[in-house]
Amino acid sequence: MPVTEGFIDVHCHILPGLDDGAPSMEDSLRMVAIARDDGVAGIVATPHILQGLYENSCEAIGLATSELQLSQDACPIYQGAEMRVTRALVDSVDRNSLQLINGKTHLLLELPSRSVPPLDVMEKIVRNLRAAGVIPLIAHPERNLVLRDTPCYMHRLAIHGALFQVTAMSITSDLGNDVRRSVFRMIRYGLVHVVASDAHDPLKRPPVLSRAFHVICGEFGQGKAEELFMENPLKIINGEGIKKWGAATAAPHRKDIRTAETAGDSGHRYEPDRVGAGTDGTACCSGQGY
Numbered sequence: 001m002p003v004t005e006g007f008i009d010v011h012c013h014i015l016p017g018l019d020d021g022a023p024s025m026e027d028s029l030r031m032v033a034i035a036r037d038d039g040v041a042g043i044v045a046t047p048h049i050l051q052g053l054y055e056n057s058c059e060a061i062g063l064a065t066s067e068l069q070l071s072q073d074a075c076p077i078y079q080g081a082e083m084r085v086t087r088a089l090v091d092s093v094d095r096n097s098l099q100l101i102n103g104k105t106h107l108l109l110e111l112p113s114r115s116v117p118p119l120d121v122m123e124k125i126v127r128n129l130r131a132a133g134v135i136p137l138i139a140h141p142e143r144n145l146v147l148r149d150t151p152c153y154m155h156r157l158a159i160h161g162a163l164f165q166v167t168a169m170s171i172t173s174d175l176g177n178d179v180r181r182s183v184f185r186m187i188r189y190g191l192v193h194v195v196a197s198d199a200h201d202p203l204k205r206p207p208v209l210s211r212a213f214h215v216i217c218g219e220f221g222q223g224k225a226e227e228l229f230m231e232n233p234l235k236i237i238n239g240e241g242i243k244k245w246g247a248a249t250a251a252p253h254r255k256d257i258r259t260a261e262t263a264g265d266s267g268h269r270y271e272p273d274r275v276g277a278g279t280d281g282t283a284c285c286s287g288q289g290y
């Protein structure tokens with residue numbers, strides 16, 4: 001079914017039983033209905049891929065996507081994944097092994113919630129992916145405790161070709177005013193390319209985009225909102241390139257440039273192989289549902 005109009009949600013844990021998203025097909029179908037009622041015209045199913053916790057293969061994701069699509073015809077479902085950044089990406093990238101969005105060009109990539117790789121390591125990962133013809137789309141930077149306060153780290157990754165997705169509930173203050181302020185600052189710096197739901201269930205984290213869309217319309221204008229909720233997501237599912245920089249309205253502060261260099265140091269230890277735990281020992285994946 002082709003997408004004709006409406007929002008495109010490129011980050012949604014809608015497949016039943018593959019991760020900490022929808023637990024059953026019944027819940028998945030309820031999420032589809034909620035999304036359609038909200039004006040969503042296409043959903044990318046993005047179950048976690050996280051070594052040791054969610055070992056979802058491309059084949060398993062493909063089967064579950066087809067099953068959900070065959071169970072309803074209200075909304076097209078596209079195959080994708082939210083892949084936790086791994087040390088292996090520093091050394092080499094096997095494009096064929098990656099679950100790209102709709103099998104095209106973009107890879108939804110998740111960082112740990114409480115740390116980031118050292119900047120030079122992350123720059124190398126982005127360069128490796130781009131050299132392999134893959135465009136990294138980094139999920140919810142505003143929910144990462146380091147990136148939230150270090151927009152220049154994002155800026156450096158954007159220079160190498162990374163894109164950024166923020167979460168609708170971050171815009172509507174459901175995750176706190178500090179998170180919302182961070183998102184607005186990222187948008188002013190031109191560092192946000194797409195907004196998605198990152199929905200996990202029908203109730204607490206539903207696949208709703210309209211509320212955030214209206215907030216962005218009010219704050220940045222309808223053209224910006226359509227770019228982030230419709231135009232860029234449509235390009236992503238079609239595997240098309242999108243404008244590297246949003247329309248920045250402010251330059252990063254000098255202190256942000258300084259902190260980018262040290263964002264991945266021992267103050268925020270990077271532990272990509274440590275599954276399910278943040279640097280303070282608390283759960284950072286399934287526990288918080290990222």
Ligand SMILES: [Fe+2]
Pocket residue numbers: 011013082139198289290
């Ligand atoms: Fe997610």
